[in-house]
Amino acid sequence: MENIIELKDIHVSFEGEVILDHFNLNIKDKEFVTFLGPSGCGKTTTLRTIAGFIQPSQGKVLFEGKDITALPPHKRQVNTVFQRYALFPHYNVYDNIAFGLRISKTDEKEIAERVSEMLKLVNLKGFEKRNVTSLSGGQQQRVAIARALINNPKVLLLDEPLGALDLKLRKGMQTELKRIQRQMGITFIYVTHDQEEALTMSDTVVVMKDGLIQQIGTPEDIYNEPRNPFVADFIGESNIIEGLMLRDLLVKFEGVEFPCVDKGFGENKPVDVVVRPEDIEITEPKEGMLCGTVESVTFKGVHYEMMVRSENYLWKIHSITYKEIGTRVAMEIIPEYIHIMAKEV
Ligand SMILES: Nc1ncnc2c1ncn2[C@@H]1O[C@H](COP(=O)(O)OP(=O)(O)OP(=O)(O)O)[C@@H](O)[C@H]1O
Ligand SMILES: [Mg+2]
Structure with missing residues (x-):
C-alpha cells in the first residue's frame, strides 16, 4: 500500500x-x-x-x-x-x-x-x-x-x-x-x-x-x-507493577515468580509488568501464589470489578465470580497475559 x-x-x-x-x-x-x-x-x-x-x-x-x-x-x-x-x-x-x-x-x-x-x-x-x-x-x-x-x-x-x-x-x-x-x-x-x-x-x-x-x-x-x-494505561484499564525480569521467560513481582512469554531483557533487569483486569483469575489461596485481600466489589453488568490488595499493589480485577470484601484470594495469571515493558529511562 x-x-x-x-x-x-x-x-x-x-x-x-x-x-x-x-x-x-x-x-x-x-x-x-x-x-x-x-x-x-x-x-x-x-x-x-x-x-x-x-x-x-x-x-x-x-x-x-x-x-x-x-x-x-x-x-x-x-x-x-x-x-x-x-x-x-x-x-x-x-x-x-x-x-x-x-x-x-x-x-x-x-x-x-x-x-x-x-x-x-x-x-x-x-x-x-x-x-x-x-x-x-x-x-x-x-x-x-x-x-x-x-x-x-x-x-x-x-x-x-x-x-x-x-x-x-x-x-x-x-x-x-x-x-x-x-x-x-x-x-x-x-x-x-x-x-x-x-x-x-x-x-x-x-x-x-x-x-x-x-x-x-x-x-x-x-x-x-x-x-x-x-x-498501556491510556488504552483500556491496566495493572502496571514494577517487576524483575529474572531471565528469559521468567519474571518476578510481589515476591512471586511468573512464567511469561517475553525474552531478551537480560538477567535481573527491572521492568514494568502490565496485566489487564480481565486477565487475572481469582482462585483459592495456596502457598507460593500471589495473594491479596478483596477491598471493594462493584457490579458492572457483565462482570464484577474487584480491587484486591497484595503486599505492595492494589489490583483491579474483572471477574464473573463474586468474592466478599475481606476475602483472601489468590490471583492467577497465565504467561500470555503478562506483558513486560522495559523501564523507561
Ligand atoms: N492557535 C493556537 N495558539 C496557541 N496555542 C495553540 C493554538 N492551537 C493549539 N494550541 C496549543 O497547542 C497544544 C496542542 O493543541 P491541540 O489543539 O493540537 O491539542 P488536541 O490534542 O487536539 O487536544 P484536544 O483533545 O483538547 O482537542 C495545546 O497546548 C494548545 O493550547
Ligand atoms: Mg483537538
Whole structure:
C-alpha cells in the first residue's frame, strides 16, 4: 500500500511553545487512521497541518509523494469534518451539501446527481428540503459528512466528529462512518481521545502524548503489546507493577515468580509488568501464589470489578465470580497475559 500522506520532520510552535517537533508520520492510502491521545497532545494541530490551515515552520507535508507544504487548504485533495459541524443554518440540507460544488461552479444537473448520491450514502434520503437547524445532532453530523465528501476528496479529516453526540448515537455513527469509509474507498484520518472509539474503528492507531508519537499499530497491537506504561494505561484499564525480569521467560513481582512469554531483557533487569483486569483469575489461596485481600466489589453488568490488595499493589480485577470484601484470594495469571515493558529511562 502506498503512502498518501507523509509528514516529514514537522515543527510547529505557537507563541514560542513547541507543539510538534521532528514529527514524522506516514499514512497509507485507503486506511482508517486514528490519532488518539489526551487533551492538548497535538492531535488537532497535526490534522490542521495536513489540511493546510497551519504552516509548519520546518518540515514538509507530502501528498502522494509530492510536496504540498505551500499549497493552500482549498487546493489540497483533503476535506475536514469538525466537531461543531459548522453547517449553514439558513440553508436547507440540499444547499448545505451542494455548497462545495457550487463554489467550483459545477452545473446544477450534476450537483443534483451528486447530492442525491451523498444523501443515499449517509442515509438521509428525503431530507433535502429540511432546514438543518431542525435536524438531530446525528442527522446534522451526517449532513456535515456528506458536505465534506461531495468534492470527492482523497482524504477526509475528522476532528472528534462524534464528540457532541450521546453514547448510543456515537456507537451507531461509529459503525456508519466505518461503512462510509469502506464504500468511498478513501483515507479517513480520525481524531479522538476515546480509546474504545479508536480501537473499534481504526486500521491503524497513532497514540500521542505531548506532541510525540508513543506507538503506531493495529488496535490489537496497541492493546495487546503496549510499548510503554503510558500506552498501556491510556488504552483500556491496566495493572502496571514494577517487576524483575529474572531471565528469559521468567519474571518476578510481589515476591512471586511468573512464567511469561517475553525474552531478551537480560538477567535481573527491572521492568514494568502490565496485566489487564480481565486477565487475572481469582482462585483459592495456596502457598507460593500471589495473594491479596478483596477491598471493594462493584457490579458492572457483565462482570464484577474487584480491587484486591497484595503486599505492595492494589489490583483491579474483572471477574464473573463474586468474592466478599475481606476475602483472601489468590490471583492467577497465565504467561500470555503478562506483558513486560522495559523501564523507561
Ligand atoms: N492557535 C493556537 N495558539 C496557541 N496555542 C495553540 C493554538 N492551537 C493549539 N494550541 C496549543 O497547542 C497544544 C496542542 O493543541 P491541540 O489543539 O493540537 O491539542 P488536541 O490534542 O487536539 O487536544 P484536544 O483533545 O483538547 O482537542 C495545546 O497546548 C494548545 O493550547
Ligand atoms: Mg483537538
